[in-house]
Amino acid sequence: MAEIAIRNVRKTYGKLQVVHGVDLAIGAGEFVVILGPSGCGKSTLLRMIAGLEAITAGEIAIGGEVVNKREPRERGCAMVFQNYALYPHMTVAENIGYALKVAGLAKAERTARVAAVAASIGLTDFLDRKPGQLSGGQRQRVAMGRAMIREPKVFLYDEPLSNLDARLRVAMRVEIRKLHQRLGTTTLFVTHDQVEAMTLADRIVVMNAGKVEQVGTPQEVYGRPESLFVAGFIGTPGLNLLPGTLDPAAGVVHLEGGRRLAYDRQRWAGAPAGRVLAGFRAEVARLVRPGQGLDASYEFAEELGASRLLHGSLGGTVVVVSVADGRMLQPGETFGIEVAPSEVHLFDAETGRRLPGEARPSSRQSVPVLEAV
Amino acid sequence: MIERTPVLDAVTHAVLISGLLLLLMPLWIVFVAASHDFQTVNQVPMPLWPGNHLLENLSLAWERGNFDRVMLNSLIVAVGVTVGKIVIAALSAFSIVYFSYRLRMVIFWMIFITLMLPLEVRIVPTYAVAADALRPFQATLDVLGIPLDLPEWNLLNTYSGLILPLIATATGTFLYRQFFLTVPDELTEAAKMDGAGPIRFFLEVLMPLSKTNMAALATIMFVWSWNQYLWPLLVVTDHQNFATATMQLQKIVPGPAFGEPPIWNVAMAANLIVLAPPVLVTILLQRWFVRGLISTDK
Amino acid sequence: MEKRATFSNLWLAAALVAPQLLLVFVFFYWPSGEALYWAFTLEPPFGGSNQWVGFLNFSTVFSDAKYWASVRVSLIFALVATVLSLAIAVLLALFVDRRLPGHQVYKFTYFLPYALAAPAVGLAFRFIFAPDAGFVSAINRAFPDLWNPALDGVDALALIIMAQAWKMAGYNFVFFLAALQSIPRTLVEAGAMDGASVLRRMRDIQLPLIAPTLFFLIVINITDSFVDSFGIVDITTGGGPARATDLMVYKIYSDGFQGKDYSLAAAQSIVLMLLVVALTFVQFRFVERRIHYT
Numbered sequence: 001m002a003e004i005a006i007r008n009v010r011k012t013y014g015k016l017q018v019v020h021g022v023d024l025a026i027g028a029g030e031f032v033v034i035l036g037p038s039g040c041g042k043s044t045l046l047r048m049i050a051g052l053e054a055i056t057a058g059e060i061a062i063g064g065e066v067v068n069k070r071e072p073r074e075r076g077c078a079m080v081f082q083n084y085a086l087y088p089h090m091t092v093a094e095n096i097g098y099a100l101k102v103a104g105l106a107k108a109e110r111t112a113r114v115a116a117v118a119a120s121i122g123l124t125d126f127l128d129r130k131p132g133q134l135s136g137g138q139r140q141r142v143a144m145g146r147a148m149i150r151e152p153k154v155f156l157y158d159e160p161l162s163n164l165d166a167r168l169r170v171a172m173r174v175e176i177r178k179l180h181q182r183l184g185t186t187t188l189f190v191t192h193d194q195v196e197a198m199t200l201a202d203r204i205v206v207m208n209a210g211k212v213e214q215v216g217t218p219q220e221v222y223g224r225p226e227s228l229f230v231a232g233f234i235g236t237p238g239l240n241l242l243p244g245t246l247d248p249a250a251g252v253v254h255l256e257g258g259r260r261l262a263y264d265r266q267r268w269a270g271a272p273a274g275r276v277l278a279g280f281r282a283e284v285a286r287l288v289r290p291g292q293g294l295d296a297s298y299e300f301a302e303e304l305g306a307s308r309l310l311h312g313s314l315g316g317t318v319v320v321v322s323v324a325d326g327r328m329l330q331p332g333e334t335f336g337i338e339v340a341p342s343e344v345h346l347f348d349a350e351t352g353r354r355l356p357g358e359a360r361p362s363s364r365q366s367v368p369v370l371e372a373v
Numbered sequence: 374m375i376e377r378t379p380v381l382d383a384v385t386h387a388v389l390i391s392g393l394l395l396l397l398m399p400l401w402i403v404f405v406a407a408s409h410d411f412q413t414v415n416q417v418p419m420p421l422w423p424g425n426h427l428l429e430n431l432s433l434a435w436e437r438g439n440f441d442r443v444m445l446n447s448l449i450v451a452v453g454v455t456v457g458k459i460v461i462a463a464l465s466a467f468s469i470v471y472f473s474y475r476l477r478m479v480i481f482w483m484i485f486i487t488l489m490l491p492l493e494v495r496i497v498p499t500y501a502v503a504a505d506a507l508r509p510f511q512a513t514l515d516v517l518g519i520p521l522d523l524p525e526w527n528l529l530n531t532y533s534g535l536i537l538p539l540i541a542t543a544t545g546t547f548l549y550r551q552f553f554l555t556v557p558d559e560l561t562e563a564a565k566m567d568g569a570g571p572i573r574f575f576l577e578v579l580m581p582l583s584k585t586n587m588a589a590l591a592t593i594m595f596v597w598s599w600n601q602y603l604w605p606l607l608v609v610t611d612h613q614n615f616a617t618a619t620m621q622l623q624k625i626v627p628g629p630a631f632g633e634p635p636i637w638n639v640a641m642a643a644n645l646i647v648l649a650p651p652v653l654v655t656i657l658l659q660r661w662f663v664r665g666l667i668s669t670d671k
Numbered sequence: 672m673e674k675r676a677t678f679s680n681l682w683l684a685a686a687l688v689a690p691q692l693l694l695v696f697v698f699f700y701w702p703s704g705e706a707l708y709w710a711f712t713l714e715p716p717f718g719g720s721n722q723w724v725g726f727l728n729f730s731t732v733f734s735d736a737k738y739w740a741s742v743r744v745s746l747i748f749a750l751v752a753t754v755l756s757l758a759i760a761v762l763l764a765l766f767v768d769r770r771l772p773g774h775q776v777y778k779f780t781y782f783l784p785y786a787l788a789a790p791a792v793g794l795a796f797r798f799i800f801a802p803d804a805g806f807v808s809a810i811n812r813a814f815p816d817l818w819n820p821a822l823d824g825v826d827a828l829a830l831i832i833m834a835q836a837w838k839m840a841g842y843n844f845v846f847f848l849a850a851l852q853s854i855p856r857t858l859v860e861a862g863a864m865d866g867a868s869v870l871r872r873m874r875d876i877q878l879p880l881i882a883p884t885l886f887f888l889i890v891i892n893i894t895d896s897f898v899d900s901f902g903i904v905d906i907t908t909g910g911g912p913a914r915a916t917d918l919m920v921y922k923i924y925s926d927g928f929q930g931k932d933y934s935l936a937a938a939q940s941i942v943l944m945l946l947v948v949a950l951t952f953v954q955f956r957f958v959e960r961r962i963h964y965t
Binding site for chain 2: 673674675676677678679680681683684685687688690691692694695696697698699700701702703705706709759762763766767769771773774777779780781782783784785786787788789790791792793794795796798799801803804805806808809811812837840841842845846849869894897898899901902905906920923924927928933936937940943944947948951
Binding site for chain 1: 565
């Protein structure tokens with residue numbers, strides 16, 4: 001178990017900069033998920049921590065020790081790769097025990113430790129098989145066993161679940177979380193799947209275009225997105241965003257097309273007037289009669305079973321509202337949307353950042369139903 | 374496959390059987406001729422069914438061609454070339470693919486270009502080098518003004534002389550390189566995370582993975598080096614001790630005296646002896662041979 | 672293509688590549704350089720070091736009618752043998768690819784000729800086509816003196832062409848069959864649905880799709896006929912009769928090692944090298960293209 005400190009780390013390939021000065025502190029035993037779209041530099045950051053990628057500038061310390069110049073094997077990290085990277089010519093037992101063999105451990109001890117690890121992840125019956133004879137989930141477990149056996153200071157996962165089918169992915173998610181609870185090893189997990197991030201993480205690091213957009217608990221990134229990127233990336237669907245002009249005196253946003261949306265004036269007491277984007281979650285909007293809220297024109301619906309997502313057009317902007325009732329609308333029909341002022345998020349239209357001047361709610365749970373994700 | 378009409382099937386079989394006749398007939402004739410006595414083999418037309426003098430002819434040919442010795446020589450050369458090639462090519466391909474240094478591409482091309490000029494077209498100067506293999510180094514030292522005298526290393530009439538120039542091509546290097554490039558990077562990274570250094574990775578991960586390629590390369594190289602003819606012809610003058618099997622074919626053809634027909638039955642028996650090892654290797658290891666042919670592109 | 676994961680120990684990298692580089696230097700670059708040197712110099716009759724003579728050796732070579740005869744014979748040999756063996760091989764491959772019962776047998780026997788050493792092929796063909804014994808001699812029984820490669824230059828050339836074509840047919844077959852089998856079955860089936868008959872499909876679908884292989888094989892066959900033909904010629908005809916089968920490689924060998932004229936042999940080697948290099952360049956360009964295909 002060790003803490004990781006990342007200080008102003010950069011990575012460039014030739015002229016192309018893929019990681020722009022990332023600062024991050026990860027506590028010992030923490031489970032941190034780095035989340036972002038493909039090409040955002042999240043895997044590169046992980047591989048720099050592993051020692052597989054040279055660090056162009058900045059510093060990475062593991063357990064208080066700067067490791068920039070250390071070989072991968074000297075860093076005390078273990079890694080689970082996206083395609084597992086199992087040695088195809090070795091059996092499961094040899095795959096799991098290879099690091100110990102390289103380290104020069106006696107055969108008897110190796111066998112005992114491989115057996116123990118295999119038992120803990122349910123691979124005992126497969127020790128003599130080759131990776132080619134295993135199912136996707138079993139390979140995944142071998143990759144995890146290979147990481148576990150070294151009792152590393154840090155676990156690194158590089159999109160390990162993306163090659164599995166949907167059901168297996170959920171099952172493996174649970175296993176990874178349980179493993180962390182059992183061993184308490186500091187864990188870094190890279191993914192582009194926000195559900196994975198929300199369910200696994202103690203804290204989420206949202207990255208975009210080589211920069212960190214926001215660091216926070218799953219509730220924080222969901223309930224209080226710091227930027228338009230996070231607002232759109234987290235949650236299914238992403239935050240609804242309506243362009244408009246902030247009128248602090250009236251406590252409303254004048255939306256394009258002449259409608260008004262009230263926001264929590266006390267909370268945003270310091271917000272300056274200007275062009276903004278007002279956002280709200282699909283789940284918090286209530287459906288009302290036309291004319292009683294914001295009027296939108298119905299387009300189509302996504303059926304989710306427990307609820308439906310109504311897609312509509314509000315003055316040319318797409319809005320999505322989650323509803324539980326079964327009333328059917330006709331395409332082109334108008335419906336009203338009502339949003340409580342406390343649920344409105346404000347973003348600066350220029351910078352794309354959350355509007356400053358907001359009174360930070362100390363420990364207020366601003367998200368009504370997290371499970372809706 | 375689609376459209377199996379009786380007529381078309383008959384045509385197909387006819388074409389294939391004629392192909393078989395065309396391609397195997399010469400081998401059959403060699404075999405038949407090697408199994409008859411001198412009179413029978415010179416009959417016109419010759420018989421198409423084997424006689425019962427095969428062993429007799431083989432042992433006569435074996436004795437006349439000094440095959441005790443030359444078969445051993447050919448075996449030494451073929452095995453030497455094969456092993457040398459497999460080892461040296463693997464090492465250099467590993468260096469070119471798995472290390473990053475500035476000269477890497479230069480070195481790759483320097484090796485790759487050797488594919489262009491087979492030994493036969495540069496035979497004259499290569500022969501001259503074989504007379505003293507250290508001469509290039511001596512000349513380089515002289516040019517650099519380093520007063521160092523290297524000993525003379527004459528490769529004529531040595532196994533090294535038969536083997537080394539045949540190893541000096543890029544065939545295997547290129548094959549290994551192509552294969553190494555298909556090995557996923559994650560495997561290397563996993564090995565690094567497991568604490569393996571380059572040598573360990575090479576021996577314990579890369580080489581076991583290369584087994585099929587090695588087998589294919591070995592089959593091809595064995596057949597190729599066994600069948601070498603021009604180079605041994607030049608580099609060996611001590612026929613008693615260093616002649617290879619293919620070289621003996623030239624000696625065995627002429628007839629006993631002017632005007633008399635050559636002793637074909639013994640010549641064909643000798644031919645059988647010489648062609649048997651590569652043919653057996655290709656039959657027994659045909660999977661590797663075909664694979665090797667296609668992946669080395671010669 | 673480059674590896675993302677590499678090692679950084681440069682001394683090790685150098686040590687790994689050193690044996691190959693040394694061999695290549697001694698047995699490839701040095702001799703090739705020396706061939707150039709000899710081609711542009713002459714050894715003085717009374718000893719001393721070689722003297723620069725410019726293109727003299729080349730003009731000697733090019734003004735020699737025997738040389739041009741050798742070039743002509745080499746080209747005829749290369750073209751006819753290549754066309755012959757490619758035609759046989761592609762025909763057999765197309766029919767083996769129909770996958771009738773028993774096709775595996777052909778698959779595993781057709782390539783056998785290529786396993787034979789060139790001189791072994793030569794010796795076999797010399798016997799088979801001997802005028803007074805062997806297999807073909809029966810023709811002379813019916814038509815006296817119709818066939819005699821020992822005396823008739825055309826017969827001799829035909830003999831070595833057949834030997835070369837036979838040897839390469841097996842090799843070409845392997846490549847054609849591999850190419851045909853890499854064509855997705857569904858393409859041929861789509862052709863059948865479109866109403867194309869078997870022979871029509873061969874012509875319209877399969878042949879065009881293996882065109883890259885065909886092209887590659889043409890180059891390989893021509894190169895091989897320049898190079899590996901030595902063994903066949905040396906055993907069957909020895910370049911004769913009357914230089915009718917004096918291929919370029921064979922002439923270099925006889926000028927250099929029997930005539931002991933290194934400068935003349937070197938100049939001829941350079942010409943042959945250039946020819947082979949030009950062919951190889953064509954092939955590399957093609958190999959490049961083939962990589963893009965897949």
